[in-house]
Amino acid sequence: MNKRIVFRNMAHSDPMEEYANKQLAKIEKFLTNEPSPVNIELVLQPSKNHEHHHIELRVKSKNYDLVSDYEHQGDDFYDTLDRVIDVMYRRLLQEKERRIDERKSRGRHDDFKKER
Numbered sequence: 001m002n003k004r005i006v007f008r009n010m011a012h013s014d015p016m017e018e019y020a021n022k023q024l025a026k027i028e029k030f031l032t033n034e035p036s037p038v039n040i041e042l043v044l045q046p047s048k049n050h051e052h053h054h055i056e057l058r059v060k061s062k063n064y065d066l067v068s069d070y071e072h073q074g075d076d077f078y079d080t081l082d083r084v085i086d087v088m089y090r091r092l093l094q095e096k097e098r099r100i101d102e103r104k105s106r107g108r109h110d111d112f113k114k115e116r
Contacts, residue, residue: 001028001038008045016044019078023085027059030092034061046077053077055084059092063099066091 005020007013020042031038038061045054055077056069068088070080 001031001036001040003028003040004042006041006043008043009048010044010046016077020044020081023081026089027057027085027092030089031059031061031064034063037061044077044081053080055080057084057088059088064092064095066095 003024005017007016024040024042027040031040039059041058043054043056043058045056047053052071053075054069054071056067059066066088068084068091070084070087075083
């Protein structure tokens, strides 16, 4: 699993990286059984003038190619990060359920028909 945290327009911050890694742990746990390669990229871009931060999370693997980003005025940087990761986790769950439902609706009978 390849994970990258990018600090754009800001100096590297160990506490921020530690917090981001802690929050990304549930995404990593969800993707543990995913076939390689799995790429996770988190881009942190704070606003210089006021609280108007932009955070983007990309997850790319064999089964998933999803992007979650959020930019909103007035939210704390940590709150924005939490929101982006929670949205990504929900999207991963929805995508997994969709793939399972698709497989169930197709059924094994169709697979056997193709073999004949």
